[in-house]
Amino acid sequence: MKAFRRLRRNFEHGVHPAHHKQQTENLPIQRVPFGKDYVMPLGQHIGVPARAIVTAGERVRRGQMIAEPGGFVSTSLHSPVTGTVKEIGNFRGVDGRFAPAIAIEADPFATQQVDAGAAVDWQALSTEKFIEAVQMAGIVGMGGAAFPAHVKLSVPDGVRIRSLLINGAECEPYLTTDHRLMLERPEALLEGAEIMRQKLGAEESVIGIEANKPDAIAIVQKHIQPGTPVRVVPLKVKYPQGAEKMMIKSVFDVEVPAGQLPRDVEVNVNNVGTIVAIADYFLRGIPLIERVVTVAGPGVTYPANLIVPLGTPVRDVVKFCGGLKPGTREIIMGGPMMGRPIASLDVPILKGCSGVLVFTEEQTARRKEYPCISCGRCLEACPYFLNPSRLARLSKSRMFDEMKAYNVFDCVECGCCTFSCPSNIPIVQLIRTAKDDLTHRKEPDA
Amino acid sequence: MAGMRSIAIHWYRKVFGAPAGSDIREEGLDTVLDGHSAVSISEAAIASRAVHAAEGPRGMVAAATGLALAGRRATAFLSGTDIAATQDLLTSAAGKHAPLVLHLATRAVAAHGATLGSGHESVHLSADTGFFMLFAANVQEAVDFTYIARRVSEESLVPGMVIMDGEQTALAPQDTRLLSPAQVSGFLGSAHTQIESPTAAQKLLFGETRRRVVAWHDLDEPALTGALFEQDSFALGAYARRPFFDAFVEESLEKSFEQFSRKAGRHYEAVSRYRLDDAKTVLLAQGSAIETARVAADFLRKEHKTKVGVLGIHTLRPFPAAAINEALAGCDQVLVLERMDAPLAGEPPLSREVRASLGRLGSKRRPTCSPVIYGVGGLPLRVSDLVALGTRADPSLATPVYLGVAFDDTSGEQPKREVLLDALRRAYPNAAELGIRAPAGASALQKDDTLTLAIHRVTGDNNKGLLSVAGAVLQQLEEGRIRSRPAISWDHWSDTRVDWLTQGDDSLQDPGDELVADVALFVARGEILLGKDKKAFAVPLEADNADVPEALLGGLFGVLQGAGLIDHKARQILAARRRLLESVDSNRRDQMMAAFQSGLEQVAEIEVHSTQAAHAEDRWDGEAPAAVRHLGRDDDHFASLSRFWDQTGVLYRDGQGNRLTADPFLATGTMPPLSSTFHDTSGARSHLPTFDPALCTGCGKCWTHCPDSAIGVVSSNPAALLDAGINRSGADAVRQVSSKLASRMISSNRKSEEVAPTFGEMLDDAYAWLKDKMPLPDDRKQAIEEGIGKIRAEFGALPVAVTKPFFHDAEALKKDSAELLSVVINPEACKSCGLCVSNCEPEALRRTEQDAAVLGKARELWSIFSSTPDTASETLERVAQDPDIGAMAAILLSRYCQFALPGGDPAEAGSGEKIAVRLALSATEFHQQPIVQRFAKTLAEAGESVSSLINETLSGTLAVEDLDAVTEKLRSTTSPRVDLQDLANSVGDAASDHSIDTDYLLRLIDLSSRINASHHRLVAGKHGLGRARYGLAVAGGSTAAWAGAFPHNPFQAPVLIDMSGDAAQLSAGLIEGHLDETAELVRLLRLARLEVDQPDGADWKREALAGLRWQDLSAEEAALCPPLILIGSDEMLAGQGLSQLIWLLNSGLPVKVLVLSALDFGLLDEPTNNPRASLGLLALAQRNAFVAQTSVADSAHLGESMLRALRHEGPALVQVYAPSPERHGFAPRQTLVQAQLAIRCRALPLFRYDPNAEGVFGSRMSLDGNPDDGEQSVSLADWALGQKRFASSFQTLADDVAATVPLHEWLQLDAKNRKGQTPCITTHDDDVEQRHAVSAELATAAGECLANWRTLQELAGIVTPFTERLEQEIRASVAAEHQADLDAQKKASDAEIREIQEKTQSEIASKIRSRLLQLASRKRD
Structure with a gap:
């Protein structure tokens, strides 16, 4: 029976949204031409914003560090282009709020070669130095949350990591960046995996890939050097297969208890993009200055998978893809389930931005909301076994403190509840409001 | 260094003239020779004549055919490009059954561009001409096929062709055995002997026996050859060829192969089979690729366990279809290696033929057949690529597949290039699969028992010979086989190339390109690197020693011996080298051996040092070259320099040119303007001139004669310089005192003796004076002081010279107009030729050793220079009048003209061609700029007049004459804005017409926008440079090699490089x-005038204008057309292209031809196509063209000639002697001295002929600028003595040789008295007198030069051929008259005297008588 369950490679609950990946899954990654203006927000991830170490008017090279970490839960920033620092000031961010950022004007004549350092001799680095190097390279989780990678790597004494789990599920609809990375750079992925595995002291690396990407499974499988402790695990196609706890459940059949971290079950989970970024830094000396972004959705003329320098305005990216079709209503940064609509086309591409999705009227039409009929579908869908309908109701009544009792902070905002709700109640949005309110209220206390 | 070729020829001559019992062995001569030399030597023994030089390739083939038809053994050497031009001649020679053998080296035919490398286009072009064709796989085969082809062609009466691959065989030294004389005569027999007629057809034609070499054009058997036939009779003859003549060739070939094998021991067949018995995959190849394919097959069998064999085709015609079918039956797949792509064809030609012959096999035994295109244009053929092909090969291979090239590059180090590659990937997703290219690193493929040498040399350093000599010494020591690959390139300067040599035992096959060296010799550094042990050695060298190559060679063998790579004692090595030098005269040999021995003994190990760090440092500064920034970034089209920089320039900068991939830009063969400026010459130079302003006199010689535009010059007054300094450093606070500072700088320097050498110091002095006089608050003073500091730091290093013409003379004319002169060296363009240093009389420029500090300083100065202002045009006009400076130097003060031809191209250092072209283009810029400005102004005015017409038309619809009504209406409206239409409707009376003629208005608007667009293109255009002021065409030859070498385009005008002749x-x-195009613009102007002058009607006139052709333009309008400048060597333009040139000079088109003459007077060892007739005189005979002969030594004359040529509305010819240090053999700094000598010895006298000048033919000519006859003491021989190319025309004479006459006296002698006398010239080196005998040819040429000079003088009316005789006649007649006068006078006076005497006598007599009578009468009384 146990063996049978293992074969399922599954977790309980979850939903099956249409994956919409056919638009871009066969398009090779290509580079966006360099534009003129770049904006690098200092806070691109959870945690403390970075501290600028350049001044306005300074010449910077592509790959040069322009901001250092502002604390432990913080990473550095590197210039995505060779050019001149125009200004350090407040710029509009994804959420519409103004936040400090470094604006850089690219030199139109620069060759934009990376001023890369030499490859780092990672084998000689101690674990602390290695973690520091990851922090200095500005690497964050590339899956969407942009959680600083080095924090995840910092394992307290006494805790042992047995498996490195590499997340190639990419369960969000539309997005194909991880898929393409696995197809086009399997060597880098495996090299990065080996670096991480050795540095974590793990026994094996497991690459989890959803079964709807057989080509990726085959290619990665083919590139595995015989004798290295790496295996590829095909996973069932289901949302949110890519959420780390779900994946651990699917791959190892171990549940991470609420409030605990994967490391407590001796697993470390990292996204494919993160692993490739690690390989790029340690083997080629290139810090995190660009990332792969899927531009897709019904509103975009030429969907594409692009290498975009960080800080490129969404406007430039969309322009390269042939511009917006008439009737465009909304542009979402990230996946359709968890991403956020952007307030302006001038918003820059951030480290955590895996997609730019353009939706037209049809997809964004707000359907009429009906009262909750207590059907229980959201409970069935919630992979964390929460009670979304209750949380939504409490949030509507602004009873945020009460929501804590319902483990609101266990919610990963995967959106399964909203997706499954027949009454069109925006459950996850309501929960998000509550979480926002609670976290922002917490700050003065802390 | 004694080249192998001359040595081998010497040996061979020795062989043929050798007395019995010499050491030449029966079986021939073992040696190391490149294919070309080996075949030349072999042919020298057979053919009565090899046609080398004639009027182009057609001439060569025709002459050889003529010789063959007359029954001689003739041959000609053709390269690939010649074949296309001679195809009909080949067909005709074959049709006439001329017993002829031609040699073909497979240089690729020029297409999108030209290349020196191999390509088989010409092979297949000549395949259907009726010649039988033997394709040699190596030098030995080329030699043997030469004999075999001769025998077969004489036997079968079908001409033959022997083919070699270019740099793989024709130029590559390999081990060879030449036949002995006995073997040759045994195999070929004498041309005259009678042989038995070999076929029935021949028996009918000639009887039982015939002459071995049939003479169709025979005085003894007179017949007509090449009759004109009717259709039916022609066809009969054509059809009769195959059965009665061609069918015999195959049999004759087989017989000859067998005969040859008996005589020489080497056996050949139409095809060669290599490991075919069990092969599943067969590589089918021809030429040098056969050997390389065999190496790949061995490797594939050993390492990949794939059953691969090689089928080599050695006789392409007759095509060995049966042999191929027999060899291929039963295998799975044939990969046909083709050294060409056949555009638009289904398959390349060899595949077509192989497939056709396979078609005859039964379908079960028939393998699949796929073409593999490799090595086009000499692209390296690497074994690793063949292995990659062999491992990937499956019957479904893309057709055709390109071997050794990449269509995609995923390494992604140049992000902007990646964007292009991505765009290509998006549009052509499958392109990457077209190419097969193995990753670099072929070490594992090489055999262990071979020795591979790499010789890294800088192009143009004359060390080409090292490769063959090293091979020859190795072969003397080790025997076995030698294979090599010489580097070939267009470049004459600064690029490093690698020659490869492999030595192995008798099983060695050509291992292809891109090997891993066991030992590498770095010629420039004198270092030797041992690959296996990573050890470095150095040879101690004395600079400027002529025997440096010998010492290096000695060092190389020292290292080989030390490392145990060759197992010989030093004594044996020395003996081997000495054997090779047998033919050299003993003095020279001893010198060379001494150098060789010192290298051998003194080579010592040194530490390995890395040069990588310095490179990384460079990167940041050199991000984008100035030209890229200057030209701006408009778009990414084919002529965009910034695109080229991002996609191609960066690769070359990083030394990664091999990472280029096939793309549409390369397919067009184009380069954007000014790409040569990417090339930084700093690395390839050891010295750099530095400028000392204190000594400069402002004469202008340095910046006029720099071939590479590496000397920047600006003259500007201190105020302008200070302004530039403020702008550069951002020190705006200084602005308020700048005028005071500037005038102080002038006034203090006017008197003072001590002049500050840099602008910074001069500024400091002025500020020190001003400091206390400033009535300013302290904070302002503080700001000014800081500003001065900033200027000093960022601009102060600019050297400034106070000179008479620019400073004092200007100040004398007008107060405060003195200008400081700055001369700055561009370290990225300077090639350190030394011309400027040797030309600078006051020694203000000095040759300085270049180290990091000197280079850094020079770069800083150049950066400062780029922010200085341009010299004012008033200054330019003023100094042009100054005789010490001259017009050309003045023109070059303008930056437009200064950089008309920037540096960075691969021309040799001190190139005379570049000086000439640069001066000519500068003069053209100077001439055309005002024309363009005038044109732009006219266009702008026309545009304005049309737009005002539009405005008038529009405003005219409103009845503005009734202003009161308008006012009333405006007052009455309540809204702040009013609709024009409403206003018009309500104001005008209903009756008047407010409508607009839409056709008329649209026409005007269209016209206006077209005029404005034209104006924009003319003055700004996409790059901000405006439309080019002239067009350029470059005829192939030496000029094209630097003017068009990818990726260095030194021009900013459109250029066409022509290699066709x-x-x-x-x-x-x-x-x-x-x-x-000009007519189109003129039409716009005329249309605008028409619309303005005649707004109504005149439709028919507009329509008439639509048909305006350029022939209809007035002279003034035609002058608006940018001229076309055609640049080329005399070999290309006045040799094979002479008839076209003469046609052009009579065409009336505004083409200005700049002929760069090499002046070799037909005296070289290897004859070229240089014309001996004086081109200037020929052009003069056309009478309507402007003609000038001028010189780089007289820049003013050159400039003036060019300006006048441009002013002349028709064609013009300007001929310049272009001395070439490398090709002509003298030091680069001597270029101007050589040019000066050429004028003085009348090799190329200066003259100008302007058909539009006043007067008659003679008076339109000017010979100004030539030295007088009185000063003339230099002869052609004095000029030629300084050049190595003429070395064979001189012989140093011992002191005791008598019977010599000084050349100038010898020239005076008549033919009879010249006999037995040797003309000589005398030189004085360090007070040692030395006489040199001059060859008769040179002496004759010297006489011709003087005769030409005299002809010119006669034409110009300076002397006349009648002078002396007339003078004598007049003298005689005057003398005669005088005599007659005298005689008459004498006669008259005699008569008078006689009369007087008679009178006196009679008087006396009468007196006596009367006296006597008186006495008598007195007596009577």
Whole structure:
């Protein structure tokens, strides 16, 4: 029976949204031409914003560090282009709020070669130095949350990591960046995996890939050097297969208890993009200055998978893809389930931005909301076994403190509840409001 | 260094003239020779004549055919490009059954561009001409096929062709055995002997026996050859060829192969089979690729366990179809290696033929057949690529597949290039699969028992010979086989190339390109690197020693011996080298051996040092070259320099040119303007001139004669300089005192003796004076002081010279107009030729050793220079009048003209061609700029007049004459804005017409926008440079090698490089295109005038204008067309292209031809196509063209000639002697001295002929600028003595040789008295007198030069051939008259005297008588 369950490679609950990946899954990654203006927000991830170490008017090279970490839960920033620092000031961010950022004007004549350092001799680095190097390279989780990678790597004494789990599920609809990375750079992925595995002291690396990407499974499988402790695990196609706890459940059949971290079950989970970024830094000396972004959705003329320098305005990216079709209503940064609509086309591409999705009227039409009929579908869908309908109701009544009792902070905002709700109640949005309110209220206390 | 070729020829001559019992062995001579030399030597023994030079390739083939038809053994050497031009001649020679053998080296035919490398286009072009064709796989085969082809062609009466691959065989030294004389005569027999007629057809034609070499054009058997037939009779003859003649060739070949094998021991067949018995995959190849394919097959069998064999085709015609079928039956797949792509064809030709012959096999035994295209244009053929092909090969291979090239590059180090590659990937997703290219690193593929040498040399350093000599010494020591690959390139300067040599035992096959060296010799550094042990050695060298190559060679063998790579004692090595030098005269040999021995003994190990760090440092500064920034970034089209920089320039900068991938830009063969400026010459130079302003006199010689535009010059007054300094450093606070500072700088320098050498110091002095006089608050003073500091730091290093013409003379004319002169060296362009240093009389420029500090300083100065202002045009006009400076130097003060031809190209250092072209282009810029400005102004005015017409038309619809009504209406409306239409409706009376003629208005608007667009293109254009002021065409040859070498384009005008030899006709086409374009602009101007002058009607006139052609333009309008400048060597333009050139000079088109003469007077060892007739005189005979002969040594004359040529509305010819240090053999700094000598010895006297000048023919000519006859003491021999190319025309004479006459006296002698006398010239080196005997040819040429000079003088009316005789006649007649006068006078006076005497006598007599009578009468009384 146990063996049978293992074969399922599954977790309980979850939903099956249409994956919409056919638009871009066969398009090779290509580079966006360099534009003129770049904006690098200092806070691109959870945690403390970075501290600028350049001044306005300074010449910077592509790959040069322009901001250092502002604390432990913080990473550095590197210039995505060779050019001149125009200004350090407040710029509009994804959420519409103004936040400090470094604006850089690219030199139109620069060759934009990376001023890369030499490859780092990672084998000689101690674990602390290695973690520091990851922090200095500005690497964050590339899956969407942009959680600083080095924090995840910092394992307290006494805790042992047995498996490195590499997340190639990419369960969000539309997005194909991880898929393409696995197809086009399997060597880098495996090299990065080996670096991480050795540095974590793990026994094996497991690459989890959803079964709807057989080509990726085959290619990665083919590139595995015989004798290295790496295996590829095909996973069932289901949302949110890519959420780390779900994946651990699917791959190892171990549940991470609420409030605990994967490391407590001796697993470390990292996204494919993160692993490739690690390989790029340690083997080629290139810090995190660009990332792969899927531009897709019904509103975009030429969907594409692009290498975009960080800080490129969404406007430039969309322009390269042939511009917006008439009737465009909304542009979402990230996946359709968890991403956020952007307030302006001038918003820059951030480290955590895996997609730019353009939706037209049809997809964004707000359907009429009906009262909750207590059907229980959201409970069935919630992979964390929460009670979304209750949380939504409490949030509507602004009873945020009460929501804590319902483990609101266990919610990963995967959106399964909203997706499954027949009454069109925006459950996850309501929960998000509550979480926002609670976290922002917490700050003065802390 | 004694080249192997001359040594081998010497040996061979020795062989043939050798007395019995010499050491030449029966079986021939073992040696190391490149294919070309080996075949030349072999042919020298057979053919009565090899046609080397004639009027182009057609001439060569025709002459050889003529010789063959007359029954001689003739041959000619053709390269690939010649074949296309001679195809009909080949067909004709074959049709006439001329017993002829031609040699073909497979240089690729020029297409999108030209290359020196191999390609088989010409092979297949000549395949159907009726010649039988033997394709040699190596040098030995080429030699043997030469004999075999001769025998077969004489036997079968079908001409033959022997083919070699270019740099793989024809130029590559390999081990060879030449036949002995006995073997040759045994195999070929004598041309005259009678042989038995070999076929029945021949028996009918000639009887039982015939002459071995049939003479069709025979005085003894007179017959007509090449009759004109009717259709039916022609066809009969054509059809009769195959059965009665051609069918015999195959049999004859087989017989000859067998005969040859008996005589020489080497056996050949139509095809060669290698490991075919069990092969599943067969590589089918021809030429040098056969050997390389065998190496790949061995490797594939050993390492990959794939059953691969090689089928080599050695006789392409007759095509060995049966042998191929027999060899291929039963295998799975044939990969046909083709050294060409056949555009638009289904398959390349060899595949087509192989497939056709396979078609005859039964379908079960028939393998699949796929073409593999490799090595086009000499692209390296690597074994690793063949292995990659062999491992990937499956019957479904893409057709055709390109071997050794990449269509995609995923390494992604140049992000902007990646964007292009991505765009290509998006549009052509499958392109990457077209190419097969193995990753670099082929070490594992090489055999262990071979020795591979790499010789890294800088192009143009004359060390080409090292490769063959090293091979020859190795072969003397080790025997076995030698294979090599010489580097070939267009470049004459600074690029490093690698020659490869492999030595192995008798099983060695050509291992292809890109090997891993066991030992590498770095010629420039004198270092030797041992690959296996990573050890470095150095040879101690004395600089400027002529025997450096010998010492290096000695060092190389020292290292080989030390490392145990060769197992010989030093004594044996020395003996081997000495054997090779047998033919050299003993003095020279001893010198060379001494150098060789010192290298051998003194080579010592040194530490390995890395040069990588310095490179990384460079990167940041050199991000984008100035030209890229200057030209701006408009778009990414094919002529965009910034695109080229991002996609191609960066690769070359990083030394990664091999990472280029096939793309549409490369397919067009184009380069954007000014790309040569990417090339930084700093690395390839050891010295750099530095400038000392204190000594400069401002004469202008340095910046006029720099071939590479590496000397920047600006003259500007201190105020302008200070302004530039403020702008550069951002020290705006200084602005308020700048005028005071500037005038102080002038006044203090006017008197003072001590002059500050830099602008910074001068500024400091002025500020020190001003400091206390400033009535300013302290904070302002503080700001000014800081500003001065900033200027000093960022601009102060600029050297400034106070000179008489620019400073004192200007100040004398007008107060405060003195200017400081700055001369700055561009370290990225300077090639350190030394011309400027040796030309600078006051020694203000000095040769300085270049180290990091000197280079850094020079770069800083150049950066400062780029922010200085341009010299004012008033200054330019003023100093042009100054005789010490001259017009050309003045013109070059303008930056437009200064950088008309920037540096960075691969021309040799001190190139005379570049000086000439640079001066000519500068003068053209100077001449055309005002014309363009005038044109732009006219266009702008026309545009304005049309737009005002539009405005008038529009406003005219409103009845503005009734202003009161308008006012009332405006007052009555309540809204702040009013609709024009409403206003018009309500104001005008209903009756008046407010409508607009839409056709008329649209026409005007269209016209206006077209005029404005034209104006924009003319003055700004996409790059901000405006439309080019002239067009350029470059005829192939030495000029094209630097002017068009990818990726260095030194021009900013459109250029066409022509390699076809028809540049003159091409230019005519180009200029007609430009004239058409001008006509279009003129039409716009005329239309605008028509619309303004005659607003109504005149439709028919407009329509008439639509048909305006350039022929209809007035002279003034035609002058608006940018001229086309055709540049080329005399070899290309006045040799094979002479008839076209003469046609062009009579065409009336505004083409200005700049001929760069090499002046070799037909005296070289290897004859070229240089014309001996004086081109200047020939051009004069055309009478309507402007003609000038001028010199780089007289820049003013050159500039003036060019300006006048441009002013002349028709064609012009300007001929310049272009001394070439490398090709002519003298030091680069001597270029101007050589040019000066050429004028003085009358090799190329200066003259100008302007058909539009006043007067008659003679008076339109000017010979100004030539030295007087009285000063003339230099002869052609004095000029030639300084050049190594003429070395064979001189012989140093011992002191005791008598019977010599000084050359100038010898020239005076008549033919009878010259006999037995040796002309000589005398030189004085360090007070040692030395006489040199001059060859008769040179002496004759010297006489011709003087005769030409005299002809010119006679034409100009300075002397006349009648002078002396007339003078004598007049003298005689005057003397006669005088005598007659005298005689008459004498006669008259005699008569008078006689009369007086008679009178006196009679008087006396009468007196006596009367006296006597008186006495008598007195007596009577």
